[in-house]
Amino acid sequence: MKRLDLIFSERELDEMLSCLEDAQVAGYTVMKHVTGRGPERVVSEDTEFTGLGANAHVIVFCEQEVLDRLKNHVQAILSYYGGIAYVSEASPL
Amino acid sequence: MKRLDLIFSERELDEMLSCLEDAQVAGYTVMKHVTGRGPERVVSEDTEFTGLGANAHVIVFCEQEVLDRLKNHVQAILSYYGGIAYVSEASPL
Amino acid sequence: MKRLDLIFSERELDEMLSCLEDAQVAGYTVMKHVTGRGPERVVSEDTEFTGLGANAHVIVFCEQEVLDRLKNHVQAILSYYGGIAYVSEASPL
Amino acid sequence: MDSSLILQNVLTPPVLFFFLGTFAVLVRSDLEIPAPLPKLFSLYLLLAIGFKGGLGLQESGIGGQTFTTVGAAIIMSLLIPIICFIILRLKFDVFNSAAIAAAYGSISAVTFITAESFLENQGIHFDGFMVAALALMESPAIIVGLVLVKLASPKDRTRSKKMRWRTILHESMLNGSVFLLLGSLIIGFLTAAHNPSGVAKMQPFTGKLFYGAECFFLLDMGIVAAQRLPSLKKAGNFLIGFAILIPLFNALVGVLVARILLLGPGNALLFVVLCASASYLAVPAAMRMTVPEAKSSYYISTTLGLTFPFNIIFGIPLYMGLVNAVIPSTT
Amino acid sequence: MDSSLILQNVLTPPVLFFFLGTFAVLVRSDLEIPAPLPKLFSLYLLLAIGFKGGLGLQESGIGGQTFTTVGAAIIMSLLIPIICFIILRLKFDVFNSAAIAAAYGSISAVTFITAESFLENQGIHFDGFMVAALALMESPAIIVGLVLVKLASPKDRTRSKKMRWRTILHESMLNGSVFLLLGSLIIGFLTAAHNPSGVAKMQPFTGKLFYGAECFFLLDMGIVAAQRLPSLKKAGNFLIGFAILIPLFNALVGVLVARILLLGPGNALLFVVLCASASYLAVPAAMRMTVPEAKSSYYISTTLGLTFPFNIIFGIPLYMGLVNAVIPSTT
Amino acid sequence: MDSSLILQNVLTPPVLFFFLGTFAVLVRSDLEIPAPLPKLFSLYLLLAIGFKGGLGLQESGIGGQTFTTVGAAIIMSLLIPIICFIILRLKFDVFNSAAIAAAYGSISAVTFITAESFLENQGIHFDGFMVAALALMESPAIIVGLVLVKLASPKDRTRSKKMRWRTILHESMLNGSVFLLLGSLIIGFLTAAHNPSGVAKMQPFTGKLFYGAECFFLLDMGIVAAQRLPSLKKAGNFLIGFAILIPLFNALVGVLVARILLLGPGNALLFVVLCASASYLAVPAAMRMTVPEAKSSYYISTTLGLTFPFNIIFGIPLYMGLVNAVIPSTT
């Protein structure tokens, strides 16, 4: 199985989650209040203060075929607003 | 070495941690206030509000033999209350 | 590509981040208020209460060569204050 | 008369802020009160309710009426879940029926304080011992729910899921909310007896600030309740009907008991509200741990998304009308 | 006279706590107010400002002066962004120019309440309807900003980035801060009309507590503003000059409009402050969603790191001097 | 007489809420106050203590007694760690001894305010300059601790771990708690001098609310302290004895110094409490950074799990008895 890590602005969380639902993932996990720095933007706790929101970190464990289904849509969201997506191997305990 | 990711309800955190201690893990890391959706349940921030608690995300870096020791107990907890456990490869920096 | 997971005390966060900047990482993600137990220390929510701060969990997606650049410095910080660093494989979605 | 009471109830800040929260969700505003801030307000409210209840209890004394009223309240919290269970079994399995039943046998502290504010607004007196009733109605309902599961659950329930009495008692008595409420009640009681200057110094925090904090909290309750609405549809019509009709039924029983107890109109309203309201705090937490087979969305969506809003908007003035009709006015 | 006003302004707790926060960052103290606690204070302040504004609006009535003043405020929030946009286009692309322009057309609630505290300190009267002006100046500025992007953006803007009107209206009207402010205003208005005892019971929370909470919040604003300073350097001299000079220019325009509107000195100062202040709450959030091409560090660093501190330290007393010079004293 | 003082102390809301928190842990209730809410209360308390201390300092003036008392307090915070270090070296290495010693030389703000509440309860006067003593006792103790490490640590301490003076001064003077306390003290002082209406407007926040917030905070302290108890067992009997006996010893020394300084009974009690209490805020944070070799569980478990509860339950009334015996009553 695969593990997908998505990190992007909290403000796009709803959009990203409905994108995951469209691809019929079995589940997902969300961590909010995450900060960080990317190639362009810095997301610090005070961007949360200004209502911009911090980042969200979403983890999805799924099969490769689910990844294939969601790939384009996720990439579109990330290329518009920024954020990253990485895949690694994982297997159930 | 292995990396074990456990995601389950905060309310079972104590039980899960003592299960890890029983298997003599060298350490673990806990992130609380995690939300998500599984095959059956939705854990949103308002389930935290109702005192149900959100999810906890526990990470353990350990050897395969530790995984062998804790596997049954962890699976028992997860099958009772819900939650997931995935293993991936990791090596010290 | 690689995924680097760093877990250490929040109080060393600034030092660790400038160490990452020195190695010219393309980005990083920070989760604070993380608790845990290591070989020696227990970091619970009340150590946060005492102003000690909880742990931070930092994730870096980067190439092996970046890891080579930051390895020594990171290890120096971790061996002084405690904390862990693990590497695993990852590839962009 | 009732409709004017409803209007008077609706045009108070707490209820208006509740509407504001609901409205925010309906129009998809990004207004949110991030965790754990709601927890701050709920801890504060429990502490303040308890403390003020303790002062009131000291004032009214632990005499006859305190005992009979609190006793009757406990009995109600034992009976209501059994009735609910029987009704719910028509449609649901043992686990879900017991969990929902326990929630309706228990109480909602925020509904209670909204009723208190309503009474203060109307200038109607009520007694501090009603908070003791509030605090003592959570645990019995949980116990009945768990006993029902223990008795009625299929023989082949997974071994690991068999409950021990210790777990049942622990979950029912030592839930954080119940514990804080009861503890603060006792502290208020002791302080009133031994340290009057301490009472005065607590007053700005537990007294004066209360109404505003209640508004803030109800703003969040509005958001949370509205977010629950979609999952209500999934719960089905039976449950939706149950979530509105059972409070009315419980209110009716409650007002009759209040009449028998010779309660004044203020205490009677609070008694009725205790019967009619349902728990979304202690009970769900206890059920999650002990009856994981039950769907938490059932017992949370109904109590939080339907019964709670119904009670604070229509229920309280309706019950007041009922009380006025049934209870002979003493003033 | 101005310098004594500045001193009087600086030696008040809110401004002193702002300095304390700034100082903490400069000397690298580890003082921090962890998220989401600042959110608690900002939600509280918006709720309290709105509620008090609603009471004031009820008092002053929705008459002629309310309409003309609020109308003029809205017009200012439409004009200022256009002027700013033209100036900014000298150096920046369409996206950044529009986003920064929208921020300066909009307002800063904390600057507004600091000005209110300043007036109270000086014993100068002002009216509740000014809060209505505050609440209604965010949305138009956002709309102008987005319309400028829509009109002036290059033809080949990625298809997905083309904004629909629905998005523009949603982001401008339903932003959490704007929503809470407006909602609380309406609740205050309704409560004052129908439930005077509710007003009295809210007073300890929305009234008495306000000044202290303002101090706490300004402590955090000091920390956040100072953390923004380094990224200001990167923004360049043009933007630094803009962040100081444009508020002065807007203040000048504002005081003339205030004179035409025949506002008293208190209302005039608040009007000027609304024109001169810039948004770091609703506007950045809206721009982040709809104009991701704009660099958020530009519009946040200038408004938060420079314009905000300038206004609350020097601006307010300066604008008071201006008002005293231009507006004939009515007392 | 002492036992009645103990009872009077125990039956106040703050101490009762402390017990409630402890009790919650002992019976395994799931009551918790999630992070960062405790931080909110600790920031608030430091701000309010500092501000009120500043007002008091303005009132009592920076005259002779202020100087001698604060000076004596600083000297105590330099001497106590040295004595403790010598005792601790019997059992522990340089690093642990120095870290624990620094904690006991420093102070606990919550113990101090509990003592203030106790005095108010008894109607005994005390002066605002005692808060200045409180604020100035953290840094010297940290410096002594770090100097002891620097001098006594083995020659082969890892190069990277060698401390520079800059680090020592930074960690001791600019810790967030110390900084906020001192800053608020200065702000209170300045406000009292230049802006009396500002003082009045702060009063509901820093004054009236204080007692209730103290209760809430002590509820959390009770939970945290009780959670520390298990790790105390691991610390061993020597450390457990130390954590009870050293406060008593320091109290004895403190009361003698207070007598020499001719302090009144109120100030004397506060002086004794400063000597007898130990830090669990600034010192642990500084030690964690500069002496990572020391086990944080040692210095936190003793100060938080034992010395703190001992002081607020038995210590304060005991020290009052001591003060009454040694200090000639001036009233």
Ligand SMILES: Nc1ncnc2c1ncn2[C@@H]1O[C@H](COP(=O)(O)O)[C@@H](O)[C@H]1O
């Ligand atoms: N190389 C990276 N490693 C880890 N996190 C990253 C990396 N690049 C970006 N991020 C995270 O992704 C967020 C969005 O980045 P950006 O695309 O620059 O807006 C950042 O705030 C970081 O939290």
Ligand SMILES: Nc1ncnc2c1ncn2[C@@H]1O[C@H](COP(=O)(O)O)[C@@H](O)[C@H]1O
């Ligand atoms: N496929 C998945 N990927 C990521 N997280 C998951 C997945 N399935 C479940 N989870 C997480 O595990 C929690 C418990 O799931 P459940 O077993 O449905 O109660 C959920 O709330 C999610 O946070």
Ligand SMILES: Nc1ncnc2c1ncn2[C@@H]1O[C@H](COP(=O)(O)O)[C@@H](O)[C@H]1O
């Ligand atoms: N084996 C492990 N697996 C997961 N997290 C660990 C492990 N060991 C240590 N940690 C984390 O690293 C932090 C620092 O550990 P230490 O080096 O003992 O100070 C701990 O508080 C844990 O959060």
Ligand code: NA
């Ligand atoms: Na009920």
Ligand code: NA
């Ligand atoms: Na403006």
Ligand code: NA
């Ligand atoms: Na001391």
